[in-house]
Amino acid sequence: MDEKTILVTGGAGFIGSHLVDRLLADGFKVVAVDNFELGRKENLQHLAGKPGFQFFELDLLERPRLHDLFLKHRFEAVFHMAANSDISRGGQDTLRDLRLTFMTTFEVLDVMRQHQVKQIVFASSSAVYGERDDVLHESGGPLNPVSLYGAGKLCSEAYISAFVANFDMQGWVCRFPNVVGERATHGVIYDFINRLKGDGKRLQILGNGQQEKPYLYVKDLVDAMAFIWRKSSAAHNCFNIGVPGVTRVTRIAEMVVEEMGLADVQFEYTGGTRGWVGDVPRFQYDATRLEMLGWQAPRNSDASVRIAIKRILGKAA
Amino acid sequence: MDEKTILVTGGAGFIGSHLVDRLLADGFKVVAVDNFELGRKENLQHLAGKPGFQFFELDLLERPRLHDLFLKHRFEAVFHMAANSDISRGGQDTLRDLRLTFMTTFEVLDVMRQHQVKQIVFASSSAVYGERDDVLHESGGPLNPVSLYGAGKLCSEAYISAFVANFDMQGWVCRFPNVVGERATHGVIYDFINRLKGDGKRLQILGNGQQEKPYLYVKDLVDAMAFIWRKSSAAHNCFNIGVPGVTRVTRIAEMVVEEMGLADVQFEYTGGTRGWVGDVPRFQYDATRLEMLGWQAPRNSDASVRIAIKRILGKAA
Numbered sequence: 001m002d003e004k005t006i007l008v009t010g011g012a013g014f015i016g017s018h019l020v021d022r023l024l025a026d027g028f029k030v031v032a033v034d035n036f037e038l039g040r041k042e043n044l045q046h047l048a049g050k051p052g053f054q055f056f057e058l059d060l061l062e063r064p065r066l067h068d069l070f071l072k073h074r075f076e077a078v079f080h081m082a083a084n085s086d087i088s089r090g091g092q093d094t095l096r097d098l099r100l101t102f103m104t105t106f107e108v109l110d111v112m113r114q115h116q117v118k119q120i121v122f123a124s125s126s127a128v129y130g131e132r133d134d135v136l137h138e139s140g141g142p143l144n145p146v147s148l149y150g151a152g153k154l155c156s157e158a159y160i161s162a163f164v165a166n167f168d169m170q171g172w173v174c175r176f177p178n179v180v181g182e183r184a185t186h187g188v189i190y191d192f193i194n195r196l197k198g199d200g201k202r203l204q205i206l207g208n209g210q211q212e213k214p215y216l217y218v219k220d221l222v223d224a225m226a227f228i229w230r231k232s233s234a235a236h237n238c239f240n241i242g243v244p245g246v247t248r249v250t251r252i253a254e255m256v257v258e259e260m261g262l263a264d265v266q267f268e269y270t271g272g273t274r275g276w277v278g279d280v281p282r283f284q285y286d287a288t289r290l291e292m293l294g295w296q297a298p299r300n301s302d303a304s305v306r307i308a309i310k311r312i313l314g315k316a317a
Numbered sequence: 318m319d320e321k322t323i324l325v326t327g328g329a330g331f332i333g334s335h336l337v338d339r340l341l342a343d344g345f346k347v348v349a350v351d352n353f354e355l356g357r358k359e360n361l362q363h364l365a366g367k368p369g370f371q372f373f374e375l376d377l378l379e380r381p382r383l384h385d386l387f388l389k390h391r392f393e394a395v396f397h398m399a400a401n402s403d404i405s406r407g408g409q410d411t412l413r414d415l416r417l418t419f420m421t422t423f424e425v426l427d428v429m430r431q432h433q434v435k436q437i438v439f440a441s442s443s444a445v446y447g448e449r450d451d452v453l454h455e456s457g458g459p460l461n462p463v464s465l466y467g468a469g470k471l472c473s474e475a476y477i478s479a480f481v482a483n484f485d486m487q488g489w490v491c492r493f494p495n496v497v498g499e500r501a502t503h504g505v506i507y508d509f510i511n512r513l514k515g516d517g518k519r520l521q522i523l524g525n526g527q528q529e530k531p532y533l534y535v536k537d538l539v540d541a542m543a544f545i546w547r548k549s550s551a552a553h554n555c556f557n558i559g560v561p562g563v564t565r566v567t568r569i570a571e572m573v574v575e576e577m578g579l580a581d582v583q584f585e586y587t588g589g590t591r592g593w594v595g596d597v598p599r600f601q602y603d604a605t606r607l608e609m610l611g612w613q614a615p616r617n618s619d620a621s622v623r624i625a626i627k628r629i630l631g632k633a634a
Contacts, residue, residue, distance in 0.1 A: 162464055
């Protein structure tokens with residue numbers, strides 16, 4: 001076979017595993033690695049024995065094993081998805097995002113440099129913008145992250161920029177909004193469903209329920225990533241991956257209740273304008289740059305939340 | 318004594334040692350630390366035995382010793398100056414800026430959090446902006462550093478922002494232009510003087526000599542830092558420290574030749590628009606924010622270069 005081989009880090013994770021599905025469907029050979037800190041074996045179970053797919057349990061911070069992997073395979077590109085994805089937990093343990101979100105990126109970049117692998121596609125986040133009132137554009141600042149997760153992502157972006165400039169590499173920075181769908185390991189939909197499975201009569205909602213953000217369905221997100229990588233050809237590329245509209249937390253709770261077939265659920269708000277320290281209660285992307293490149297999300301934020309709830313509950317969309 | 322005690326990291330370095338002088342002159346007690354990676358004992362020699370001043374040889378990445386320091390002293394604020402300052406060398410060794418420029422910042426922030434020290438004043442850099450054509454404003458983007466040094470500084474800024482938001486701290490990010498003056502360990506003036514001391518007939522100039530940047534005299538810089546810390550009171554503060562005008566590299570060479578009393582020096586250009594990979598050949602700061610706060614540099618870029626040359630040569634200004 002002479003298809004190109006792609007490395008997906010965090011390949012057993014929520015978004016990573018969907019990306020693996022997508023790249024295989026597009027005809028690439030895929031090597032996925034994960035340390036199972038957040039990833040899960042069952043996310044890749046359906047790919048067991050599939051031609052063109054290989055999985056290795058690997059911690060990206062184990063430098064000798066990472067080098068071994070690059071010696072054994074000739075990667076065309078690396079999709080670096082591995083990270084801490086639990087923002088609120090990152091605020092309690094300051095080393096967590098440093099190691100999982102940033103140092104994994106540094107190690108991946110450095111091993112790519114040493115093995116002359118030139119292309120990195122990076123899972124960044126709206127969290128790099130911090131808390132701002134304006135519509136967020138890729139070229140705008142300031143970038144003052146309010147979570148350690150956002151700091152780890154901005155550090156990663158900074159190093160990608162410098163490696164691209166110094167070592168003849170090419171980078172695609174994809175800034176995700178909130179991403180929802182099956183295989184999620186945390187997040188508001190996941191939490192609501194789990195709480196309501198425990199007690200179908202009341203639902204605790206962090207904050208005042210008025211936080212509103214854009215939510216993108218995970219399969220649409222990986223479609224955007226593949227599109228950006230294929231279509232944008234600068235040395236350094238940076239795109240917000242946006243979705244039309246925003247969805248309020250209380251509206252998500254209502255949709256979860258509907259889809260679970262519950263009634264008379266009491267919503268109990270913990271109060272305050274944000275869910276936790278480091279939460280950004282409201283933001284809106286300027287998605288013009290990605291639209292100009294030719295990609296638009298096929299469904300809006302509400303519809304993304306709806307399909308995510310259905311899929312997490314195992315229902316047909 | 319009940320004066321406030323300030324910790325200056327990198328206190329034996331070029332800028333750090335001038336800052337120590339300034340804070341002592343302002344009546345603070347100062348504890349300086351340095352690992353002598355770039356700092357020099359002679360930069361602090363004149364302070365030996367001075368009341369209110371203490372120095373410790375310390376590597377900030379030795380966590381137990383850093384904790385010890387914070388147990389023994391009650392710091393009001395930390396001026397974090399320690400970093401790799403040799404941008405071009407940082408491009409050859411990818412771990413250099415990671416460790417010296419970024420990880421020192423992370424360790425300082427984390428020990429401050431644990432010991433409830435709330436105020437950090439940070440030596441950042443124009444390098445966080447990368448290579449841009451527009452006038453650089455603190456609130457603008459994108460931030461795409463082209464040097465690993467710039468990446469390490471942007472990582473530091475990212476973590477300061479997140480620590481301020483999460484741990485009730487206060488941060489002052491000071492983005493330096495090129496800083497010149499006595500005690501410098503590298504840089505264009507330092508290089509020119511050393512080369513001309515070796516051979517007074519010819520001078521190699523990296524690039525085409527047309528690179529032009531704003532240069533600020535080091536004593537003016539530390540004045541600005543002290544001013545910003547005293548006058549700006551937001552939780553997170555960010556300022557370009559600017560200087561009027563820019564100075565072209567060839568003009569610097571001419572001034573060095575003049576001040577050294579040389580004649581008929583042949584300038585030999587290595588060619589190209591920049592001095593080295595990662596060099597930003599030209600930039601201009603918007604210094605409005607700092608002017609609005611009430612500070613302006615007392616001399617322009619050319620005059621800063623001139624006084625720096627004189628002082629490095631040991632002449633009266």
